Amino acid sequence: MASKLIPRSSPVVIYTEAQAKGMLLKADRNRDGVLNFQELTEGFKSVGSKAPSVRALEALYLADENRDGRIDQKELDMVAKLVGSLGYPIK
Numbered sequence: 001m002a003s004k005l006i007p008r009s010s011p012v013v014i015y016t017e018a019q020a021k022g023m024l025l026k027a028d029r030n031r032d033g034v035l036n037f038q039e040l041t042e043g044f045k046s047v048g049s050k051a052p053s054v055r056a057l058e059a060l061y062l063a064d065e066n067r068d069g070r071i072d073q074k075e076l077d078m079v080a081k082l083v084g085s086l087g088y089p090i091k
């Protein structure tokens, strides 16, 4: 694990759910309030995911409750939770 190489004196700051939500909302390019697969991919890219399209699929699988292939405001909380749990460092 790369995290073991990081000295204790400089703790890694990771995205909180609230911050992750902000980043995901910024990825809503067409401003329709829902995130499609492409926008989700952009969102994961923006938080530093190395496999954003895989994460976007995962997010849809986990959070797309009504199965319309997009993440709406209600479903976004779940995606933000996922980003938080993945622990991407803020650069």
Ligand SMILES: [Ca+2]
Residues within 6 Å of the ligand: 028, 029, 030, 031, 032, 033, 034, 035, 036, 039
């Ligand atoms: Ca959109």
Ligand SMILES: [Ca+2]
Residues within 6 Å of the ligand: 063, 064, 065, 066, 067, 068, 069, 070, 071, 072, 075
């Ligand atoms: Ca949905």
